[in-house]
Amino acid sequence: MNTIDPHRLQELVRDPDQLLRQLGGDGVSFRTGPLPDPSEAASPRAVALCCSDMRELPERILGSAFGPISTLQSAGALLTPTMEASIRYALATTDARVLVVLGHLRCRLLEHCWAGRPRPFVLEDLLEPAFQEARRIPGGNLDDVVEVTARYNARRARDLAQSLRSSLGRDVAVVVAIYDDVEHRVTLSAADDGSRVPQPPLSAGGVDVQ
C-alpha cells in the first residue's frame, strides 16, 4: 500500500475522479496526527451531541475543557430518534457524567430553515417548536434561533438522561454549549426549564445496553 501525503489528499478530494484513480489497486494510507492516550480515549468524560456542519472538530472545540469526549453529530445537533438511540448507547457504554448539546453560531441548517426555505423532512417537527419560541423574541435573529434550538434540544436530552438514570445508576448533567467560530469561544450553561413549548415525546425503546 502506498503512503500519501495528507496535503495531496486534500487536493484529491476536490477532484473525485482523480481521487478514485489514486485509490485504485492497493489503495493508500496516510498518517494521522498525534492521537490521545489510548487509556484516556477509552474513557470519554462527556458525550457531545454536535451539529454536523461545524467547520471545526467537536473534539478540538470541547477537548481542552472536557477532555476525551464521545461525539455524535446530527444536522442542527437535533435530538432525532437515531441520535437518542446513539446517546443511550454512548452513556451506557461509558462512564460519562456530562452530556453536552453543542450548537454553533452561523449554523447553515438553521439559517436555511429560518429563512423559510424547505425544511428537511423528519427534522421539521424538531425544528418548529424552537422556531416558534424564537419568533416570540422581539427582533429575534439567527443567533437567537441557534441558542433557542440548542436549549430546546438540551431540555429533551435532559429528559432522556433522567429516563436513563436508574438503568445507568448515575446522574448525567446536561450542558448547553454555543460555539462562536469567529471569536473561538464556547459559551456554556446548564439545560434549564426556560420554555413550556410542548415537546415531541422521546421515542420508545432505542438501544438497550445493560
Ligand SMILES: [Zn+2]
Ligand atoms: Zn450547524
